[in-house]
Amino acid sequence: MKLLRPGKNISASVENITPFGLWLYVKEKEYFLGYKEYPFFRDQTLHSIQNVQLLYDYHLYWPELDVDLEIDNLENPEKYPLQYNSASELKGKSSRRAVARR
Template identity: 35%
Template sequence: MPGTTTLAVEVTHISKHGFWLLLADEELLVPFDQFPWFRKGTIEQISEVQWPTPDHLYWPGLDVDLSVQSIRNPDAFPLVSDAAG
């Protein structure tokens, strides 16, 4: 039984505005105003990221799944919440 393949991903910087991910040779900003699920995350929770497939990122400590495309083009993926409903 083969093991799970994961790609190399690294959080390179965290600031009050967001954090930067290094995906292979591409660096992407994940701003907290567009990705609010990370705002109250600890450094450990944000830094523990998995990249199981080319378009899928997962933060197990926060139980957050994101498409890489949603970081590259957040306007194509508007936030939707039924928290008020």
């Protein structure tokens, strides 16, 4: 088992929440998660967004939101082309198609 040096910060924390997204501090790096790319954080409670856990030194988990992200997703988004689509977004797209077919 690999031991960490005492005093090393291995936690994750939400440093700031803005109208455009949130700033996350993980392993001595800061990341911006915009609501456009990460819409599941929009309109959530402050507590549920701030309740983030760093698991296995690379996995971020928000238990109240059931959101999982790996740090590599934040550092290299081009490697992960799949985008999140909520059920309401999918429903809206199908209804637009139905209207267009009439």
